[in-house]
Amino acid sequence: MGSDALSASHAKKTVAPVTRIAVDCMGGDFGIPVTIPASLEFAQLNSNVHLLLVGLQTPIEQALVAASGLFPTVGPDRYTIVPATEVVTMSDSVEVALRRKKGSSMRVAAQAVKDGLADACISAGNTGAWMAISRYVIKTMPGIDRPAIAAPLPNQKGGVTTMLDLGANVDCTAEHLLQFAIMGSALAQVQDMSKRPTVGLLNIGEEAIKGNDIVKKAGELLRNSQLNFFGNVEGNDIFKGTVDVVVCDGFVGNSLLKAVEGMSSMLASMIKEEFTRSVFTMASGLLVKSVLNRLRSRVDNRRYNGAALLGLQGVVIKSHGSADAFAFRHALQRAYEAAQSGLIDRIAAAVANMASPSLSTSTETSAQEVI
Secondary structure, three states: OOHHHHHHHHHHOOOOOOEEEEEEOOOOOOOHHHHHHHHHHHHHHOOOEEEEEEEOHHHHHHHHHHHOOOOOOOOHHHEEEEEOOEOOOOOOOHHHHHHHOOOEHHHHHHHHHHOOOOOEEEEOOOHHHHHHHHHHHHOEOOOOOOOEEEEEEEOOOOOEEEEEOOOOOOOOOHHHHHHHHHHHHHHHHHHHOOOOOEEEEEOOOOOOOOOOHHHHHHHHHHHOOOOEEEEEEOHHHHHHOOOOEEEOOHHHHHHHHHHHHHHHHHHHHHHHHHHOOOHHHHHHHHHOHHHHHHHHHHHOHHHHOOEEEEOEOOEEEEOOOOOOHHHHHHHHHHHHHHHHOOHHHHHHHHHHHOOOOOOOOOOOOOHHHHO
16 A cells, blocks of 8 residues: 555654645545545645555546646655555445455545554545545544534624534434534534534524433433533524534434535525526626625635544545535635644543543444444
């Protein structure tokens, strides 16, 4: 898996405080045409980044040659090509990705983090496969049963609300929700520089008596924890910015996320349709174009691309599969920030501080159970 090239990259860290990011160049709906330009642009904007470009060597080399003139400050000393022999497709099952494609770009990128040769890894590929491979290769932290997918969502206060789980775990116990809250709180500290992020438990009402038995028990655990627990919150609180972190199980979180994405797309389409109905509405649109552009920028989901797979013993980021170069660059930024801020150490410390009989220390669950 290109160990000599990786070792050379690892040695560079002794010379300068370089953050090394392993990029699965083959993943996502578009693969190399998006990942290579986005990675090079990101490296041009961040001089202390070294890229480990993982994937099929010839296509990566061709893409680098094609993009070389666009990013003149990013020479061969800023990246290392790490060959992989296989590609996990969006339709591959977890079993195929985990057991039959051991030379995949996903597997090699995760292994680079496991071996200490990269500070973070990122993929826009198959979410289930990326979660399973990362968990199998990098392993979960002591005290964490299941990794969770966490991502920032924009709120009306101009900041973000960190939400998890967004789809990794469909069935959760109250203890799992407590673990998610601990990890989400650590991530929010990194994102917003907040010393004690507020945590809310997603429910069908604010009252403690609301919700099913698991949510009620999770509320009790959170109230008795050292976290800055706000209480129950409802769906509209996510975008009000009522709390810094919102916790729920993966079924609810993923359903809400997809609903929000669908509504955003619908509203954008409807606004465009209304402003193009006639010459008069088109003229009106020109008058408010600057306002619409600012609004589009504020709610552009590409700016919030990059979900962290929390609970692993390394920084693992999942980009949206349909991400363009702009969105993928923002996901790379999240990987960079997580590595720079020592996110893994923060989570480990938080889990240790919260250690109690309510936190399971089992980490031997098979990778299949994550999905």
